[in-house]
Amino acid sequence: MIKKLLYNLLLSSSIITAQSYAPPADQAGSTAIAKSSSVFIGWATGITVVRGPQDIAVPNSPLATAGTPADGMKGGTSGTGIVSLGDGGSAVLTFDTPISNGSGFDFAVFENGFSDTFLELAFVEVSSDGINFFRFPSHSETQTTTQIGGFGAVDCRYINNLAGKYRANFGTPFDLSDIPDNALLDKNKITHVKIIDVIGTIDPLYASYDSFGNIINEPYSTPFASGGFDLNGIGVINQNTLGNENFTSESVTLYPNPASDIIHLNSKEESSILIYDITGKIVKDLPKSNYGEITISDINSGTYIFEVTLLDKKMVKKIIIN
Known part of the structure; x- marks a missing residue:
C-alpha cells in the first residue's frame, strides 16, 4: 500500500513520465530511416522559405540566415546542405511527382541534429492543392516545468509526429494515414509539404503547442544565424505513379x-x-x-x-x- 502511494505521488509530481514513442536511431524499435536507405525513391523538386527571428522574444531580433532555400531541398542528396528556419519560420517543399499514401511510411524529413538528444523540432503539414494544408497530429510528453536550454537535451521517446526527432542523416518518417480524412486533401496526390519550426520556449506568449494542447519544450533560445529547425531535405518513399x-x-x-x-x-x-x-x-x-x-x-x-x-x-x- 505504501509503495503504491509513493508511486502515485511520483506520477503526480511528474518525476515519472511515460516514454511512449520510438527510441533513437540504431536502437531496437526506432523508426529512424538512414539517408542512404534504398526506400527513398525521390526528393523534393522545389522550395520556398520564410525565415523566422533568431530569438522571437527579443525585439528586432535578426532573422536566421544559415544556408539557402536550395540547400534545404538538396541536402537530402548531397548530405551536407541545410536551411535554418529561425523561430517559427517555415519552408514549403514541392514535388513534381506527388507523394502517395502507400503501405507504411510515405516520406521522411531530415534535420542536422549533432546528437540523439540535441533535437530541434518542427510541425509537418501536407497539401494536394498548394492552398489547403493539413497538419500531422503531434505529441510532446517532455516536461514543461523547466526550460530546456539552448544546448539542452530532449528525449526522442517523448516525441511523436514532429520532424527533427532523430539526429543528422536519419529521417523522421511520416505516414499520411495519420492525418484525418478531409474532402480538401487527396492523400494520394501530395504535392506540397510544409515544415514549420517549433518555438521551443515554455513561455506561453511565444510557445508552440502540440495537438493535445501541450507546450512543446525543446532547446531555447538559439540566437544564432543557424537558429531554429535546420532542414536537410525530404525523402519520398511512396509516389502515386505506383498506386494500387x-x-x-x-x-x-x-x-x-x-x-x-x-x-x-x-x-x-x-x-x-x-x-x-x-x-x-x-x-x-x-x-x-x-x-x-x-x-x-x-x-x-x-x-x-x-x-x-x-x-x-x-x-x-x-x-x-x-
Whole structure:
C-alpha cells in the first residue's frame, strides 16, 4: 500500500513520465530511416522559405540566415546542405511527382541534429492543392516545468509526429494515414509539404503547442544565424505513379524492350502517357490521343517507367532506353 502511494505521488509530481514513442536511431524499435536507405525513391523538386527571428522574444531580433532555400531541398542528396528556419519560420517543399499514401511510411524529413538528444523540432503539414494544408497530429510528453536550454537535451521517446526527432542523416518518417480524412486533401496526390519550426520556449506568449494542447519544450533560445529547425531535405518513399490503380493486360503491351528510337503501343484506344525517370521525375507527358508509336529518341539512355492510362485504367511498365 505504501509503495503504491509513493508511486502515485511520483506520477503526480511528474518525476515519472511515460516514454511512449520510438527510441533513437540504431536502437531496437526506432523508426529512424538512414539517408542512404534504398526506400527513398525521390526528393523534393522545389522550395520556398520564410525565415523566422533568431530569438522571437527579443525585439528586432535578426532573422536566421544559415544556408539557402536550395540547400534545404538538396541536402537530402548531397548530405551536407541545410536551411535554418529561425523561430517559427517555415519552408514549403514541392514535388513534381506527388507523394502517395502507400503501405507504411510515405516520406521522411531530415534535420542536422549533432546528437540523439540535441533535437530541434518542427510541425509537418501536407497539401494536394498548394492552398489547403493539413497538419500531422503531434505529441510532446517532455516536461514543461523547466526550460530546456539552448544546448539542452530532449528525449526522442517523448516525441511523436514532429520532424527533427532523430539526429543528422536519419529521417523522421511520416505516414499520411495519420492525418484525418478531409474532402480538401487527396492523400494520394501530395504535392506540397510544409515544415514549420517549433518555438521551443515554455513561455506561453511565444510557445508552440502540440495537438493535445501541450507546450512543446525543446532547446531555447538559439540566437544564432543557424537558429531554429535546420532542414536537410525530404525523402519520398511512396509516389502515386505506383498506386494500387495500376494494372497490366496481355491485350495492351509496349514493345520492344529495350528500345532505342520508337516504342510501339498495340492498342487502338485513345490513351495518355507519362514517362518517369527512376527518381520519379516526369520526362515526357503525352496528352490523350491514339498512340501507335511513341518517339523516345529525345530521351537519354537509362531505365524509365511508362504509365499508360487507357479506358480509365493504368498500365505501368519499366522500359530500358539505350
